[in-house]
Amino acid sequence: MNTSGVDWAAVKADFPVLQRMIDGQRLVYLDSANTSQKPNAVIDAMSDFMRNGYAPINRSAYRMAGEATDLFEGARGKVQRFINARSVNEVVFTKNATESINLIAQTWGRANLQAGDVVVLTHMEHHANIVPWHMLVAERGIELRWIPLTDDGLLDLSNLSSLLDGAKVLSFTAMSNVLGTITPVKQLCAAAHAAGAIAIVDACQFVPHNVTDVQAWDADFAMFSGHKMVGPSGIGVLWGREELLEAMPPFLGGGNMIGDVRLDGFTTAELPSKFEAGTPPIVEVIGLGAAVDYLSNIGMANIRQHEMQLTEYAMSTLKARYGDEIVIHGPRNVEVRGAVLSFAFRDIHPHDISQILDEKNVCVRAGHHCAKPLMKLLGANATARASFYIYNDQTDADALADALDGASDIFGV
Amino acid sequence: MPGLEDLYREIILDHYRTPRNRGELAPPAVMAEGHNPLCGDEITIYAQVENGILVDVKVSGQGCSISQSSASMMSQAVKGKSLAEIQALIHRFKVMMSIEEDSDDVPAVEVKMGDLEALQGVVKFPVRIKCAILSWNTLLQALDNASA
Numbered sequence: 001m002n003t004s005g006v007d008w009a010a011v012k013a014d015f016p017v018l019q020r021m022i023d024g025q026r027l028v029y030l031d032s033a034n035t036s037q038k039p040n041a042v043i044d045a046m047s048d049f050m051r052n053g054y055a056p057i058n059r060s061a062y063r064m065a066g067e068a069t070d071l072f073e074g075a076r077g078k079v080q081r082f083i084n085a086r087s088v089n090e091v092v093f094t095k096n097a098t099e100s101i102n103l104i105a106q107t108w109g110r111a112n113l114q115a116g117d118v119v120v121l122t123h124m125e126h127h128a129n130i131v132p133w134h135m136l137v138a139e140r141g142i143e144l145r146w147i148p149l150t151d152d153g154l155l156d157l158s159n160l161s162s163l164l165d166g167a168k169v170l171s172f173t174a175m176s177n178v179l180g181t182i183t184p185v186k187q188l189c190a191a192a193h194a195a196g197a198i199a200i201v202d203a204c205q206f207v208p209h210n211v212t213d214v215q216a217w218d219a220d221f222a223m224f225s226g227h228k229m230v231g232p233s234g235i236g237v238l239w240g241r242e243e244l245l246e247a248m249p250p251f252l253g254g255g256n257m258i259g260d261v262r263l264d265g266f267t268t269a270e271l272p273s274k275f276e277a278g279t280p281p282i283v284e285v286i287g288l289g290a291a292v293d294y295l296s297n298i299g300m301a302n303i304r305q306h307e308m309q310l311t312e313y314a315m316s317t318l319k320a321r322y323g324d325e326i327v328i329h330g331p332r333n334v335e336v337r338g339a340v341l342s343f344a345f346r347d348i349h350p351h352d353i354s355q356i357l358d359e360k361n362v363c364v365r366a367g368h369h370c371a372k373p374l375m376k377l378l379g380a381n382a383t384a385r386a387s388f389y390i391y392n393d394q395t396d397a398d399a400l401a402d403a404l405d406g407a408s409d410i411f412g413v
Numbered sequence: 414m415p416g417l418e419d420l421y422r423e424i425i426l427d428h429y430r431t432p433r434n435r436g437e438l439a440p441p442a443v444m445a446e447g448h449n450p451l452c453g454d455e456i457t458i459y460a461q462v463e464n465g466i467l468v469d470v471k472v473s474g475q476g477c478s479i480s481q482s483s484a485s486m487m488s489q490a491v492k493g494k495s496l497a498e499i500q501a502l503i504h505r506f507k508v509m510m511s512i513e514e515d516s517d518d519v520p521a522v523e524v525k526m527g528d529l530e531a532l533q534g535v536v537k538f539p540v541r542i543k544c545a546i547l548s549w550n551t552l553l554q555a556l557d558n559a560s561a
Contacts (some may be wrong), residue, residue, distance in 0.1 A: 300518040351452060351477035352421075352543065359417055368453035381475055410421050411478075 004302045012391045014039040028362040033177050033205060033340045033387030035227045038291075041385045042230055045290035046283050052384030057282055058256060058273070062299040072282055075289025076272070079237055083222070084213040089242050089271040092279055096236035097204040098128040100223030101171075103275065104200060105132035107248045109169075111232060115141035117202055118167040118196070122147040122155055122183075123377055124176040127370040133171070144338075147172070149377065152201065153179040153330035157187075164195035174206035174222075178369045178378075178385065179313075180340035182206070189218045192395075193288055199245070203309075204228060208389070209307055209338050213241055226284065231291030235284035238275070245271050252277035295390075302388055307339040310388050314341060314397035319375040321401050322346075339388035342369070348407050349379045350384040357384075360403040415495030416488050419534035421478065428528070429478040434488035436471040443558040447474075454480050456548050460555040462485060465496050467556075472548065479532075479541050484548035493512045493530070496556060498524055503549055510542050 007227050012018060015037045020027050028241050029037055050371035055068040073088070080088045094100045109132075111117070119133050123146050145163050148156045150227045153176070164170060185201055192199040201222040202325045203212060208229035214222050227233040240248075249255055250268050254277035259267035268274045295303065311334045313383045318341075327344040331337045345353055350366035357364055365385045375381055386400055438444070438459035447456045452478030461469040470492050472484045487506075491499045502524045507513035509532070535545045 349477035351479070351541070353456075355420065355538070355541070356417065367451060372453060375453060381455060382477075410417060411426065 002297070004305065006298055006302050006306070008306060008390070008393060011087040012393065014041065014294075016023065016040060016043070018175065018391055022361050025361045027248075028360070028403075030386040030388060030392065030396060030400060031363045031365050032228070032389035034365050035233065036208065036230050036389055038232070039230055039294055041294045042232065042287050046232065046287040049283055049286050054283070056279065059062050062240070068282065071278070071286050071289070075285045075292070077133045078289045078296075082212070082296065083207065083237075083239060084215050085239055086215065087242060090239055090245065092236050092238040092245070092272045092275040093285055094223075094236045094242065094275075095234060095281075096225040096227070097202065097223040098236075100221075100236055100238035101128055101200070101202065102132045104221055104240075105136055107134050108198075108244065109133075109142075110140075111247075111249055113140055113142050113168060116143060118143045118145055119131060119169040119171060119218060120147065120163050120192075122165045122172045123149050124153075124155070124179060124181060124374050125171075125173055125371065126177055126202065126204070127372070129171055129173065129200075130206075130373065146373075149374075152332065154182050154336065155181070155183055155188075157184075159193075160188075160191055161195070161384065164191055167192070167195055167197040169200060170195075170197050171202070173202040173204075174376075175203075175209070175338050175340075176330070176371075177205050178342050178374055178383070180337035180342075180369050181330055182338060183338050185217050185219070189220075193218070200301075205338060205340070208295070209300075210304050220244055226288040226291060229288075229291055230294060232281075232284045232287040234281045235288045236408075238287075242271065249276055250277075254278045256280075260382050264395075275365045282339050297326045297368045298390060306390065307388060308334045310392060310394065310397065311337065311339045312340070313394050314339075314386070314388065314400070317397055318343070318404075320405070326404075339392075340385065341387070342383040342385040344380065344383060345404060346408065346411075350382040352411070353384045353404070353407055356407045357400070357403045359406060360399065362399055362403045364400075378393050414551055415534070415537040420538055422531045422534060424528055424531040425478065425482040426481035428485040432472065432481055432485040434471050434485065434492065435473065437473055438469060438471050439506050442469065442471075443555050445551050445554035447547050449480070449547050449555065450478070451543065452477075454544065454547060456480065456484055458484075458548065458551045458552050458555045460552070460559055462496070462556070462559040467491055467494055467496065467499060470552075476547070477544055478542040479535060480547050483532055483545045485513065485549050486532070487552065490525075491552065494561075499552075499556065502526075503553060506532075506549055507546070509516055510546055512542065512546065516520060 055064040057069040057072045189199040198220040203222045207224040226235040268376045312339040329342045354366035442461040444459045456474035459471040
């Protein structure tokens with residue numbers, strides 16, 4: 001497969017773990033919606049920094065500390081351009097998208113939400129965009145409303161305006177980690193604003209696979225994790241409109257986030273340090289910067305194109321081979337879905353499917369995918385999920401289809 | 414890597430396809446629900462205890478072949494047994510799953526593992542141990558509820 005001149009075989013070769021053989025078989029990694037593999041460019045950037053230049057940032061006068069600060073802040077600039085944020089002050093480094101949502105709920109939420117205030121979510125949210133709000137239900141008595149789904153796994157927006165009536169927050173995923181559904185982010189942000197609510201976009205599954213433009217979305221907050229976009233674990237991003245971040249109280253207290261500390265109180269640092277207490281994950285931030293460069297060199301539009309073709313191929317192949325014996329959840333149209341295939345196969349439990357696929361080194365996720373309310377809606381307590389990324393190709397989809405045959409041999413179905 | 418035949422023994426698949434003691438029991442039987450928070454598997458155990466004997470036990474819920482067959486075999490093994498025998502069996506099973514040390518503290522009650530021996534292959538697949546153990550912990554919870 002060749003999209004827009006990208007050499008996808010060369011991309012695959014950039015990921016050393018994919019050269020690994022287990023029991024004489026190659027690795028077929030189909031769990032990137034969970035966490036992605038890492039290219040040499042990221043591994044090298046992180047190990048070079050630790051070998052040759054590791055130093056603290058923002059607080060020491062020696063040259064190596066200055067270099068480290070430049071690399072760290074340089075990575076922030078890369079992230080800013082990658083999502084088209086207005087300013088580097090709008091890019092806050094967190095541990096992951098989960099921490100980013102908790103930060104908003106605990107700071108903006110506590111400052112702005114009172115008993116009876118309404119937060120609107122959707123039925124396809126990850127627990128990370130449910131539980132922080134449930135915590136405010138318990139603490140503040142806020143009310144949650146839920147945007148339902150259509151039968152084909154899209155958001156059912158037919159009652160959107162009544163759901164948003166009087167709401168303070170609309171917080172929703174840009175792409176479902178279970179169904180792959182890509183939601184109409186721009187439309188939802190506009191609807192939220194029309195109702196007087198802020199719009200929070202969980203972009204954790206979206207950013208690694210698509211061109212992201214937070215200004216075009218006209219969102220208020222968005223978040224994502226480094227480890228799903230070929231970067232390291234332990235680093236995530238909170239993007240927020242500067243005036244909102246300015247007005248919010250701080251989250252964690254400690255070093256780096258202060259302007260002044262006296263016996264009788266403290267003042268906060270300027271953005272974005274205000275939300276970055278303590279020594280940050282310096283190595284991981286530099287790794288994330290390298291990941292952004294790596295993805296940008298391929299081109300996010302090319303990546304989206306590649307994944308649409310691959311998703312179409314995988315869905316057609318599985319359907320052609322197994323017909324009604326396989327049920328793939330979510331929309332059939334790849335224009336509105338990412339490369340995430342949650343499926344049920346011949347009444348075999350997803351755990352058993354993933355165990356049997358593992359025999360062929362095909363790595364998929366089995367479980368509830370941290371989306372139990374959605375699972376309930378699908379009438380399942382678990383699904384198997386294969387997810388594709390830049391280093392996957394048609395042979396990986398074929399390997400999945402072949403390996404599924406083995407499940408029937410064991411279970412005799 | 415250990416072979417799948419160590420995991421999916423015929424007797425396990427038989428209990429998975431035809432689970433024993435499926436169903437529910439009405440009060441005064443006690444019940445307990447077990448969840449595997451990592452994967453969403455759910456199991457409910459109903460236990461009827463009379464004079465220190467588990468006179469009846471039923472299992473409901475859904476899950477993978479390992480969790481369901483373990484629950485099915487467990488229900489057969491514990492039904493009609495005294496609570497002391499059941500405690501000893503639970504300990505023996507957890508030792509087999511490598512999550513409890515074999516110790517001399519446990520009362521020396523004679524217990525037979527029977528079909529449950531088939532599950533010893535699970536220990537070679539560490540991620541699946543939590544599947545096998547779910548029903549046992551849920552039974553413990555139910556018995557606690559019975560004595561409460």
